[in-house]
Amino acid sequence: MEGIMAIWQRDVIKFFRDRARLVGSFAMPFMFLILFGSGMSGAMSSMMGGSEASGPLADFDFVEFMFPGIIGMTVFTTAIFSALSVVQDKEFGYMREILVSPMSRVSIAIGKVLGGSTVALFQGLMMLIFVPFIGISISFSMILQLIPVMFLVAFALSSIGLLIATSLKTSQGFQMVVQVLIFPMLFLSGALFPLSGMPAWMNFIVKINPLTYSVDMFKKIILQPEQMAPALREAMGLNLSVFNHVITLPEEILVVGLLSVFFVILATIRFSRIEA
Amino acid sequence: MTNIVEVKGLKKSYKEFEAVKGVDLTIEEGEIFGFLGPNGAGKSTTINMMSTIIRPSSGTAMINGYDVVKQKNDVRASIGLIFQEQTLDVKLTANENLMLHCKFYGIDKNKREERIQEVLEIVDLTDKRSNIVETFSGGMKRRLEIARGLLHYPKVLFLDEPTVGLDPQTRNHIWEYILKLKEKAGITIFLTTHYMDEAEICDRVAVMDHGELIALDTPEALKNNVGGDIIEISTEDNIEAKKRIEKIYETDVTESDNKTLTFQVSKGSEFLVNFVKEFDIPITSVNLRRPTLNDVFLHLTGREIRDETLSKKDLAKQQMRGRH
Ligand SMILES: Nc1ncnc2c1ncn2[C@@H]1O[C@H](COP(=O)(O)OP(=O)(O)OP(=O)(O)O)[C@@H](O)[C@H]1O
Numbered sequence A: 001m002e003g004i005m006a007i008w009q010r011d012v013i014k015f016f017r018d019r020a021r022l023v024g025s026f027a028m029p030f031m032f033l034i035l036f037g038s039g040m041s042g043a044m045s046s047m048m049g050g051s052e053a054s055g056p057l058a059d060f061d062f063v064e065f066m067f068p069g070i071i072g073m074t075v076f077t078t079a080i081f082s083a084l085s086v087v088q089d090k091e092f093g094y095m096r097e098i099l100v101s102p103m104s105r106v107s108i109a110i111g112k113v114l115g116g117s118t119v120a121l122f123q124g125l126m127m128l129i130f131v132p133f134i135g136i137s138i139s140f141s142m143i144l145q146l147i148p149v150m151f152l153v154a155f156a157l158s159s160i161g162l163l164i165a166t167s168l169k170t171s172q173g174f175q176m177v178v179q180v181l182i183f184p185m186l187f188l189s190g191a192l193f194p195l196s197g198m199p200a201w202m203n204f205i206v207k208i209n210p211l212t213y214s215v216d217m218f219k220k221i222i223l224q225p226e227q228m229a230p231a232l233r234e235a236m237g238l239n240l241s242v243f244n245h246v247i248t249l250p251e252e253i254l255v256v257g258l259l260s261v262f263f264v265i266l267a268t269i270r271f272s273r274i275e276a
Numbered sequence B: 001m002t003n004i005v006e007v008k009g010l011k012k013s014y015k016e017f018e019a020v021k022g023v024d025l026t027i028e029e030g031e032i033f034g035f036l037g038p039n040g041a042g043k044s045t046t047i048n049m050m051s052t053i054i055r056p057s058s059g060t061a062m063i064n065g066y067d068v069v070k071q072k073n074d075v076r077a078s079i080g081l082i083f084q085e086q087t088l089d090v091k092l093t094a095n096e097n098l099m100l101h102c103k104f105y106g107i108d109k110n111k112r113e114e115r116i117q118e119v120l121e122i123v124d125l126t127d128k129r130s131n132i133v134e135t136f137s138g139g140m141k142r143r144l145e146i147a148r149g150l151l152h153y154p155k156v157l158f159l160d161e162p163t164v165g166l167d168p169q170t171r172n173h174i175w176e177y178i179l180k181l182k183e184k185a186g187i188t189i190f191l192t193t194h195y196m197d198e199a200e201i202c203d204r205v206a207v208m209d210h211g212e213l214i215a216l217d218t219p220e221a222l223k224n225n226v227g228g229d230i231i232e233i234s235t236e237d238n239i240e241a242k243k244r245i246e247k248i249y250e251t252d253v254t255e256s257d258n259k260t261l262t263f264q265v266s267k268g269s270e271f272l273v274n275f276v277k278e279f280d281i282p283i284t285s286v287n288l289r290r291p292t293l294n295d296v297f298l299h300l301t302g303r304e305i306r307d308e309t310l311s312k313k314d315l316a317k318q319q320m321r322g323r324h
């Protein structure tokens, strides 16, 4: 137990010590929000019927739409890339110090996943700094809901990261594989644009993509779709449904929870097999 | 005395290649045991098997009464390891590195502070405790690793080439620390090296070559086996001199650097007195010395261990160290 904590603590200490990384972590989301968000919002609203659009669609605000997706993006990428530290530890030798200690491999793997999840949770929460500039309001109770959900999502993604990291020997290899994996998943998750009117095959990928449900959880908490007009909700792609059943937040938590368990077990088993 | 280390028929193959071809040895508690051999002899591979890092292809090794394959965690708790490669987290402070180690090894919370102070004192790094390891020199990093290896009071300390890539002064310092340790803590020390002078301080030395132990004894006994003293001479006609010495004294003469002839005789000083008087090729220089472990290696294999010159592999290792 203390071993898990020690491994976790090391990653957290190093995260807060690395100022450049801390500041740099704002760059991407900021860019997306400004360039993508503000730049696209005109195009988007004209697609929705232009400025003379009447009724609920006039309320469509692209930046607002994107914000939960940006939080999602931050959490996903931070969590999955956190496993880079495992590869670096292998490269720089520290992994041997860890592996020859009497700690069980399971504790080490869990500690690593928890460390990555915690760091990703912090990064995600830091994105809330953008809230006042976007013009949405977030209540304290929303934050209380966001924290466990973010942690769960981060846990799933960190486990996937660890699974990849155990099979790879170099940082470059890891970064390549993760990028190839995460970007399509991110684009087909509804994080950056509403997923409506897509071809059937793409729709299928969207539905089996775990990030879809993860992003949708953030949207449900932040955008409060049940208070929107049905037409707007549809336009924002907030009626995520599987087999004609509109999926609920508890169901999504269950799905992502099960995925987390699956991936953390897989990652732990693989990790237990590596030699120092 | 009990045997703290018992190794029987330990082998490791990588595909077709046998890196270690069956090692047998026992080490008593409190001994300093040296593993001497050239690059690629199989020293690291053997140490890695004994310390549970790699799985032997066959054979057994017992450390502190535990089997390295079946009781990995008990073995791990009984040993301290200083690897050939650097394994510190250079982004953390010395204290953080040590504190993490305490946690990994489950050292009592209220003993940690005291132990950290104690090991830092042994390696003279007390005043660097809160510094980030990145700012340490190579020798300081090595000392910190040694300190860390001692934190959990291991029964056996494995040191894989503890001084490779360090300057002679730092090497001497590290040896002082290691000897101090032995006296203070009574720890059993197992070390590998390809520096002859380092092997001299061991209680016993095993010489390894091509994955096999070719000798195992005290440094003294190994040197006596070489057959007495070493005579080194140069003459005005080395080729002729070599022929004659071999004929008259029935001993093997080796020639190094085209300048010096080296051979062994049983009673060096007495031999020399007569030799200089009787030998009829003009002698330009003569030297008598006790055999070193280098001579032992030469005697056993017909090759020299490169002592001071760094091989390519060593240079590569140094660069690895400096990389952080
Ligand atoms: N993972 C591996 N796969 C294949 N061969 C290996 C592997 N590890 C070691 N070897 C080989 O086993 C032999 C022994 O290597 P080892 O590292 O034990 O040598 P060493 O005595 O420690 O040498 P050095 O003084 O250079 O550290 C070498 O020929 C090496 O190439």
Ligand SMILES: [Mg+2]
Pocket: B043, B044, B045, B084, B160, B161
């Ligand atoms: Mg070696």
